[in-house]
Amino acid sequence: MLDIKYIQENPEKVQEAALAKGITVSIGELLDAEKEYREVFTQVQSLRAERNAAAKSRDIEKGKEIKGKLEELEPRLAELEEKVQTLLWNIPNPSKDDVKVGKDDSENEIIRKFGEPTTFSFKPRDHVELGQMLDIIDIERATKISGSRFYYLKNEGVLLEQALLRYALDTLLPQGFIPILPPVLITEDTMKRLGYMENGGDEDMFRIEKDKLILVATAEQSIAPIHKDETLDEDELPKRYVGYSPSFRREAGSYGKDTRGILRVHQFNKVEMVSFVKKGEDDKEHEFLLGIEEKFFQELGIPYQVSKMCTGDLGFPAARKYDIEAWIPTQEKYREVTSVSTVTDFQSRRLNTKYKTKDGTEYVQILNGTAFSIGRPIIAILENFQQEDGTVIIPEVLRQYTGFDKISPKK
């Protein structure tokens, strides 16, 4: 949600920013409705003052007369209020000035690369084949139980996932991140406040119809709203959380894409970072979180590139977003493994999360970024560190957590 005052002062800017994201909004309609709302509000307010005075002096006749007038105006006021809010909530967060205007992911910019694509003296196997040989990934049986795009992770695969989790926590906790295991079911209201229901966003969510709950697509969705309706102390900020949770995605509209393997699945575990910072500090925090993500992949020794999303690929609430894309040898491509966004104060306005300042209160700025969305780093590790016989070497930084330095084929 944007500040209505900002929209009144910069209508063209807001309109253009929405268009850059490929979203049509009706600023004119919003401003007209808001103006009429204020007019009706003034009338209603003075009628209420008269009514209160009449009630006080027990002037029953006058009271009845005013009541009739109010009964006409009040529904109109409620209608206008709802209209203003709906229009307001359908305006996406404008991107930051440094974000390139573009239509879709084909116009994203590659801003950095680390390492060189891995080369092999043999024909590398993909993660599906490796997963089977090592007996750590079982897609076939999962399909039998849950349908397509599910998998079992087994044996050393489980330990590898836990190792990534511990490695992330051991890096982040000393930096003050608060570890948290969040609920994975959230209310529709919460999801709406996060800005994921607008613009057809709810198509990608699993819903529990009977109980009107939604399965989170990322831990961000239950961590970012943790301070809903709260006013934090200025010196609590920056406040950083690192959460670990399953993430559920319907992947609607991705039929035929990435059907092989576990790159795109309906459920995966993810270690996620969420930061709450003071106004004006989100740019710095954005670079900080990206730096952490890069350090992880550098220490793992996985070649990657950093991609900066153009406006068309940003999504509704984000103002800027960077993805890290890891090299996947058998696809001969870089594929997304992390994503870090600033949503500025867009969500905190909807969530009513503020902090105290000397002069009053301000909305906090919220950022979220992936530490590890576990399936994908495992793919990257398996494929990049495989040997000719199918053995996979475990990156050095993870060995103290896995307790083994390689995974060998079972037969």
Next chain:
RNA sequence: GGAGAGUUGGCCGAGCGGUUUAUGGCGCUAGUCUUGAAAACUAGUGGGAGCAAUCCCUCACAGGUUCGAAUCCUGUACUCUCCGCCA
């Protein structure tokens, strides 16, 4: 899932149709006093509009009854207690 009891300002807690403009206390903030602090005393302490006087909204949320609702009615959410089920 069944039965019952609740939800009032940062917190505790009155109020049960019209002197409630939400009693009182605690906490917090400022002032007085003090060398400083404590104590005591005084004032302020939900949101919005306005330079201001002032006005409107606000007693979980949403409707309704009434000239008038924190107070009566209906629905929803949440909390607690007991029973059932259960990792």
